[in-house]
Amino acid sequence: MKLSTSEVASRLRSSNQFVRTLIQNNDLLATKVGKTWVIDSVDLSRWIKDNKFVIEPYDHPRSSFLVPDKVALSFFTGAGGLDIGMAKAGIVPILVNDIDKNARKTIASNYKNLGLVGDVTKLTTDDIYDYANLPRGTTIDYMFGGPPCQAFSTAGKRRGYNDSRGDVFIKYLELIGRLKPRYAVIENVRGLLSIPAIFNDKDDKGIKGGVLLYALKRLRSLGYTVSFNLYNAANFGAPEKRERVIIIAKLGKDKVDYLLPTNSEDGAFGLPKWRTFGEAVKGLRKKHYVDYPRKRFKYLKYVPEGGNWRSMPLEIQKEAMGKSWNLPGGKTGFFRRLSRDEPAPTLVTHPTMPATDLIHPTQDRPLSVEEYARIQGFPDNWNIQGTLLERYKQIGNAVPVPLAFAIGKRIIADDNGIEMKTIPDFPYSRYKNTDDVSWEKNALKQLNKSPYYNVNDIPTKL
Known part of the structure; x- marks a missing residue:
């Protein structure tokens, strides 16, 4: 033909x-x-x-009609970091979701028999049951995902809330309300602790942390108890200092405890020290990476292992930094070279962006996509689709597998009534007052100081 x-x-x-x-x-x-x-x-x-070309799949139902003992659904699946870790803990999704074409190709390459759905904003409850091949009314045990989020407003022209990213976060909360999983997980960036929201026409700046306050109130109105904290993935065995907010909502009156750390920075609490970049990439052979622009490449030789632009000779610093020389702050991400003896900093979606450089410890090149995958905890045989830059992006956006495993372990232990005590006073991140109790106390204190709001002004549904 x-x-x-x-x-x-x-x-x-x-x-x-x-x-x-x-x-x-x-x-x-x-x-x-x-x-x-x-x-x-x-x-x-x-x-x-x-060429082993993977065609982006259309939405399709799960291949099996068998209902597993525990039903789990994954949303905003991406490259699958959260899914891999949860599955290692015993929470295996039967339905996955993404709208990005390269993520969907990655899903097609690694998930052969699962259901796949796309745009969360258009999904109905019936869609979920149909694509998961579940009888109507089947109990959903676990639901997890990391919806993008930004400021939103219900006032005036609904600035922010009209943005699809803000809408997606709200839609995910509504999906939780319609599906009523026994446990729901929301993963997000540290900024969720401070993202503002506007709830009336008098306010034009918004409540700091208003999005999270709304999420808490909405989930509680649906019958959930909620716990959250800001977790550094290095404390759970990832060779990476990535901090993420993890919210665990549970139907009923007893909230889920915080995650159980497996590592600590200096070996405190009787735990092994943080895993290092050198440990993570040991034995790795394949290395595919983007090249540095020539005008920046010539400066890499001046940066020692573990250094950055400040490590350069003084006469070179200003030339290398260019217009960025006058930027405020420490600018520690510029010409940042990793150390083999420490965890990697947070992986970003592109390893050669000037303010967030990720230079190899001993070679004058950025990290490779294979090193990215090792740092995030992906198995070497995990197939990530797309161009080189698209693969960096997918891996950089993923939840580190060891952190996801810790989430899954905590939920499984809670679900099975197994006592798994956490460590009192453990520093989960470099910031204070990031747990649900202290954060909400401070947020409500600030709310009550506002001339525009009191606690009752936060709606239970937008």
Whole structure:
């Protein structure tokens, strides 16, 4: 069968330009007929097989109709870091979700039989049951995900709330309300502790931490008890100093305890020290990475292991920093070279961004995608799809697998009535007052100082 470039693009779920580029580079065999390129379907199939090309999957139901003993659903699945860790603990999802085409390809490469759904803002309760292949009314035991979040407002022109990211966070809360899982997990960045929200027409700045205050009130109105904290992934065995807010909501009156750490920075509390970058990448052979721009590459040689721009000779610093020289703050992420003897800093979505450099400890290059994956705890055989930059992005956005494992272990222990005490006074992160009790106390104190609000002004539903 002969296919046009448009027909090939449709089959590959790609752009016409992508197909034309393949033809121009002689990667895909094609014949010119008049002014049109024609591709034989046999040649297309051969190219797909030879290049192990993964076609973005459409939404589809789970292949099995068997109802597992415990039903788990994953949302905002991405590269799957949260899912891998939860599965190691015994919480295996039967339905996964993402709207990003490369994440969906990654999902297709690693999850062969699970249901897949897309846009959370359009999902109904019936959609979830249909794609999960579950009878209506089946109890959902566990639901987890990291919805993007930013400031939102219900006042005036609904600034912020109209933004799809704010909407997605609210929609995820509403999904929890409709599905009523026995346990629900919300993972988010540290900024969730301070993201503002506006709840009336008198206020134009918003309540600091208002989004989280709303989430707490909404979840409690649905019958959940809620616990949360800001956790450094290094305290749970990840060779990375990444801090994330983890909220665990449980139906009923007894809230879930904080996560149980497995490591500490200096070996305190009788725990092993933090795992290091050197330990994580030991024995790694494949290394695919982006190149530094030439104008910045020449400065890397001046930065020793564990150093940054301040390690350069004084006469080089200003030249290397350029316009960034006048920026406020310590600027410690500029020309930052990792140390083999420490955990990596938080992985970002691109390793050569000037303010968040991630330079290899001993080689003049950025970290590779394989090193990214090791740091985040992905198995070496985990298949992450997309271009090099798209793979960096997916891994950089993921939840570290060891942190996810700690979440799953805590929930399973609670669900099975197993006592798993945490460590009193353990410093989960470098910040204070980040647990649900102290954070909410401070947030409400600030709320009561506002001329625009009292605690009753926070709605239970938007």
